[in-house]
């Protein structure tokens with residue numbers, strides 16, 4: 379069996395904030411039953427993607443998601459936002475709205491994979507943002 383067939387990955391579009399790394403990896407490995415999380419790292423990525431999905435910043439995010447899918451057969455995609463984000467300093471309610479918009483955007487391009495949104499609160503506790511809320 380080839381190594382590639384053994385390893386399992388998902389993809390996180392996460393903030394560059396150091397506080398957001400381990401909680402997201404921990405949440406997503408359990409959520410999707412994968413060993414590894416490929417990270418597309420930006421300062422406030424949900425703000426970038428929700429603002430304009432055709433922008434240069436968004437295209438860069440999509441390019442890196444594609445690498446994760448093509449090279450690692452990523453099984454799922456998560457967009458992440460968090461409390462006290464320096465790159466996207468908006469209230470939680472607004473960031474969560476952006477997360478929902480991001481999931482819609484991601485589903486257009488990656489409809490064959492689960493696309494979820496994750497919010498990290500002030501204690502870096504991860505919670506999945508449901509569509510209905």
Ligand SMILES: [Zn+2]
Pocket residue numbers: 393394395421422460462463464465466
């Ligand atoms: Zn941030």
